[in-house]
Amino acid sequence: MFVCYISFVQTKYIWPVRVVSRKNKKRETILADLHTAGRVHSNAAVMYHAAVSTRMGLSTVEEKTLDLLQRSGDLTAGEITTQTGLAPASVTGLIDRLEAKGFARRVKDPQDGRRVKVQIDPGLESRFAPLFAPFGEKLATLYADYSTEELAVILDFLGRSAKLQLDAARTLSK
Numbered sequence: 001m002f003v004c005y006i007s008f009v010q011t012k013y014i015w016p017v018r019v020v021s022r023k024n025k026k027r028e029t030i031l032a033d034l035h036t037a038g039r040v041h042s043n044a045a046v047m048y049h050a051a052v053s054t055r056m057g058l059s060t061v062e063e064k065t066l067d068l069l070q071r072s073g074d075l076t077a078g079e080i081t082t083q084t085g086l087a088p089a090s091v092t093g094l095i096d097r098l099e100a101k102g103f104a105r106r107v108k109d110p111q112d113g114r115r116v117k118v119q120i121d122p123g124l125e126s127r128f129a130p131l132f133a134p135f136g137e138k139l140a141t142l143y144a145d146y147s148t149e150e151l152a153v154i155l156d157f158l159g160r161s162a163k164l165q166l167d168a169a170r171t172l173s174k
Contacts, residue, residue: 056131057101080118104121
């Protein structure tokens, strides 16, 4: 195995892409295209969530933290720090802002009264579902183009690549 460096002139960055061999041009091309597609997908996700968060009156980090709370349930500030890779002081300010804007609140942990958890406002989903519904419907249509087996591969890739990206974010935050 060797490392093939592909230079993206428009960004002037060099990104390493591992390939199996010099003889497998199709794989090299697909890996390069996959890398570019990942960057395009990441940019699209950032722009989409920037637009959503603006409509909600939030920063992108605030909106994504609400998404985390919606998926995970009530979390402590420490758990938010661990799952997002944000610095503890940043998370404290983030929770303060979400609370001040009425999107979340601090509540005592029912299992341990010494701990405080952050709880999403129960009416939040119904208030903002219309922002997400059109895109969700388009995704459902896209999913229909793939077999169950193909969706399983896509799901595996997304999960594993998200973990790598979160690990990289945590490393950069240190």
